[in-house]
Amino acid sequence: MATPDPFHLSKAQRSVASLVVEGHSNAGISATLQRSESTVRSHIQKGSKIVGCPSGSSRAMYAHALLTRKQVAPPSAPRTGIHFTAREERLLHALATHSRIDDIALAAGIHRDDVRLETDALRCKARALNNAHLVGIAHSLKIFERAAHEAPAGAAR
Incomplete structure (x- = not known):
């Protein structure tokens, strides 16, 4: 059952x-x-x-x-061929798992004063309307799945 x-x-x-x-x-x-x-x-x-x-x-x-948790489907990506650098993917993961600027900055490995600027640049690159949409687009591009598969053994996920 x-x-x-x-x-x-x-x-x-x-x-x-x-x-x-x-x-x-x-x-x-x-x-x-x-x-x-x-x-x-x-x-x-x-x-x-x-x-x-x-x-x-x-x-x-x-x-x-x-x-x-597969409660909804991801939005369709606005265009194909979007490539995120490792630094951008860290920021995407930080946005998806943290709410506070200081926590996002720490998780992404960037200065807290740069979080908004770098997030704005990521949204522009992905043509996302806001951070929730950006995370949705990252899911549609399988960014989080790829990151989970590429994490070294024993690494925190």
């Missing part, structure tokens, strides 16, 4: 989550789904808990958790 999936979003939460991953704002999601912004916020908060995001997690972390 299969173990039930502990990360199960409702249909409404999944609809909202898909739009988060595609880079929509709460107002945009509200307009698209014809729901109030407070309903959208509620679905995001409940969805975040279901997929195991800590309180105060960024939308990028939420997108990463959703995609890692």
Whole structure:
């Protein structure tokens, strides 16, 4: 007998989550789904808990958790042939797993004052609308899968 999936979003939460991953704002999601912004916020908060995001997690972390747990499909990449350097991939991973600037900087190995500038450059390169969309695009390009497979034995993932 299969173990039930502990990360199960409702249909409404999944609809909202898909739009988060595609880079929509709460107002945009509200307009698209014809729901109030407070309903959208509620679905995001409940969805975040279901997929195991800590309180105060960024939308990028939420997108990463959703995609890692296969709750929604990744957005289509805006173009083929996007190549990220190892430094850019470290920043992508840091954005997907941390919310605070200092933690992102430490995980990415960059100065905290450069996080915003380098993140903006990455979003521009990937033509992402925001960091959640950027993480979604990275998932569609299988950046996180590749990083997990390339980690040396015994390395933290």
